[in-house]
Amino acid sequence: NSLPMEIIEQVVDKFLRQIEVQLLARKVTLTVSPEARRWLATTGYDEKYGARPLGRIIQQEIETVLSDELLFGKLEKGGAVRVDLADGKLVFDY
Secondary structure, three states, rough: OOOOHHHHHHHHHHHHHHHHHHHHHEEEEEEEEHHHHHHHHHHOEEEEEEEOOOOHHHHHHHHHHHHHHHHHOOOOEEEEOOOOOOOOEEEEOO
């Protein structure tokens, strides 16, 4: 059976909380808009595989971008980042 969107979004929230905990150690706060959260849920959910691909999508679309900024960019000394959705893509505001 396919999962309801509310459950999928809860799984997204779980993954995002794990990232938030890791970012707190680097003095970075993460805010994800409801639209971006919904995009992650719909993009990462697969009827055949369920919520399993969510982790991969979140890693590709959020963790990879943030890791570059943490190491070499705008979040090197801490800060805040907001993830939103524009034109069907995730956008980051530092």
